[in-house]
Amino acid sequence: MPFDAIVVGSGACGGWAALELAKAGMKVLMLEAGSHVDQKDFRHTFLYQMDYRGQGKPGLLRRYGGSERNYRIMLDNEENPYTTAPGTVYRWGRSRVLGGRSLHWARASDRMAEYEFKAASRDGYGMDWAVSYADMKPYYDRVESFIGVNAALEGFPQFPDGIFQPPMPLNCAETIFTAASKSLGWPVTPRRLAQLTRTLNNRPPCHYCGNCVNGCDVGAMFNTISTTLPPALKTGNLEVRTDSVVAHVRMNNENRAQGVTYIERYTKKPVDVDAKYIILAGSTLENTRLMLLSAKGGLANSSGTLGQYMIDQVGGSAVAGILPKLKGAPSRLDDGKSSGITVPNFQNIDQKTARKDFIRGYVMNATGGQTEYPMFAASFPGYGSEWKKEIKSRYAAQARVWIAGGEMLARKENFVELDPEVKDHWGIPVLKIHFTHCDNDRKIIADFHEKAEELFRKAGGEVMAGFGRGGPAGFPGGAGSPDAPPNPANADRQRPLGGSIHEVGTARMSASPKDGVLNSFCRTHDIPNLYVFGGNAFPSSGDKHPTLTMMALTVRGCDHLIAQAKGRAS
Ligand SMILES: Cc1cc2nc3c(=O)[nH]c(=O)nc-3n(C[C@H](O)[C@H](O)[C@H](O)COP(=O)(O)OP(=O)(O)OC[C@H]3O[C@@H](n4cnc5c(N)ncnc54)[C@H](O)[C@@H]3O)c2cc1C
Ligand code: SF4
DSSP, X not given: OOEEEEEEOOSHHHHHHHHHHHHTTOOEEEEOSSXXXXXXXOOXXXXXXXXXXXXXXXXXXXXXXXXXXXXXXXXXXXXXXXXEOTTOOBOOOOOOBTTGGGGTOOOBOOOOOHHHHTHHHHXXXXXXXXXXXHXXXXXXXXXXXXXXXXXXXXXXXXXXXXXXXXXOOOOHHHHHHHHHHHHTTOOOEEOOBSBOXXXXXXXXXXXXXXXXXXXXXXXXXXXXXXXXXXXXXXXXXXEEEOSEEEEEEXXXXXXXXXXXXXEETTTOOEEEEEEEEEEXXXXXHHHXXXXXXXXXXXXXXXXXXXXXXXXXXXXXXXXEEEOGGGTTOOOOOGGGOOOOEEEXXXXXXSGGGXXXXXXSOOOEEEEXXXXXXXXXXXXXXXXXXXXXXXXXXXXXXXXXXXXXXXXXXXXXXXXXXXXXXXXXXXXXXXXXXXXXXXXXXXXXXXXHHHHHHHHHHHTTOEEOTTOSSOOSTTSXXXXXXXXXXXXXXXXXXXXXXXXXXXXXXXXOBOSSXXXXXXXXXXXXXXXXXXXXXXXXXXXXXXXXXXXXXXXXXXXXXXXXXXXXXXXXXX
16 A cells, blocks of 8 residues: 555654554554564563573573563664774663564653753753643643553652552552651652553553563553554554664655665565655664665754764662661562652752752662562672571562663763764664763762662661662663673673663754754654654753653654644644
8 A cells, every 4th residue: 555654663652653643544654673573472481490590591692682581572783783982881772673662661651841841941051842841741641641650649840740540559668768758858759650550441450470571461561562553553554564674764856755765674675665754763863873874964964963962861870788677578579569669850950959060860769679589699798598598588678779860961972973884784884872971970970879878878778789780670770671780790880871771862853953853843854754753852861761751752743744744734
């Protein structure tokens, strides 16, 4: 069939774009570089049932991201290399599969607040967003109502409430941390997660198996294959082609995108397909790579900013140890319930809370309790039955506070370009990443450590070496997650940048075409039928998890595209 729209990628944003456009009656072709996968393919496996106890056959996890349990829904690094500039230590966490990273993301879903959209006006650094909270609110409402976010209504101005399902109950450690945060006078709330606590559109509530990062076999967490793809396919307007690696966008002589060329993953045969609208939703950096590949100097790059102002929230830091109150407590299924608590940012949100030594802020999360495997054991001194007793007594008392959305400043010096030499498995040039932290970013990490220790001690906790990583399954750095350390002895090692997996920017939105690549609807300023959905549009990262905002921007952009297709928008 002739296509009205081509959507590149099937992750969180691609799934939403396909749904919105197919629902509006448009004929849509979704091209996904990875393989088809189904919910029924996901299995529960305990570490003790696995030959390599989750670490994988030697060499396996160097080739694939993730763990022995979930590498099949990650990415083959040999097929998909990238390079980094000297001085850059950046790990780009990717996934190539139907559903993309939505299959194993940690589901934290919080709205950005007005102070983040207009941060530049407040502190003078960088550029404001071309949208306000009022523009985004109806789209946050729509996305939350459909994906299902469990959370508590709090009324914190810096952490806007939304359309929520009831929150998950807190476990013992989280209850202790909540009381500690309140007694410090800090805001606190259960972590907001796109994970059902009530049935929604035939999706069942979560049964707390803790398998989320390996793929949910019942569809209780939001991902493309459980939530957006089924209704999109039901319209009869969507065709999905997996194992289709898009290589570039083709233009016509009238400054419109004509179509794309993709390469069949296994035969390596190039195929041309055309459509009235082209939507890039292959994830932030892949979208930018495609634009760089599609024209000399980059497609839609009259501003010269394509590839620049890459941001990734500062992450990877945690303060951890035990809560002595819980020492010797019986074993519980703490890692089956993946909520935790959030301490929203309470610094630099207005004049009253302004800091003199750094701008912007961060969110803290905390949790604790029993994990699938006591990762701390390897660095705990001793041996024999006494040692085992000590490990067991601390097993349910583990606790950690980690940084969630440390805002990193957008800087021109952090950018991506095409590597002039290295190509991927299909002969397509790869990205070269230039990325470092600045002083403000480092001050945010240092301040987090100070505050996290304060919270930990207020909770009566003992900070301990060796507890820095390996929290409950489902959390960044948690057991079985792609961030889990390959070797517990490396538990406190400094992670390379990129560990927070919140990369955004590189085609920022701007009110004026001279300052950025995209307009406020994520359509390129230069090409009227080319839209880019993902984190590309972010001129600043804010301190919230980014994906809810990416999805809300996608739905808003689709509304604009549909209006444009019907002749109701320019
Ligand atoms: C372990 C982990 C935990 C996370 N936790 C959170 C969290 O708690 N909260 C949060 O907000 N965010 C979180 N994130 C980030 C979140 O997953 C991403 O922001 C989100 O998935 C981005 O959606 P996307 O659709 O832009 O890209 P993706 O989900 O990455 O999907 C992109 C898709 O496009 C496909 N693709 C790429 N290039 C091509 C091509 N050339 N041709 C065809 N197809 C292509 C890929 O195969 C992939 O399927 C987490 C990420 C990870 C890895
Ligand atoms: S814990 Fe809930 S959301 Fe996660 S995999 Fe299990 S049922 Fe699915």
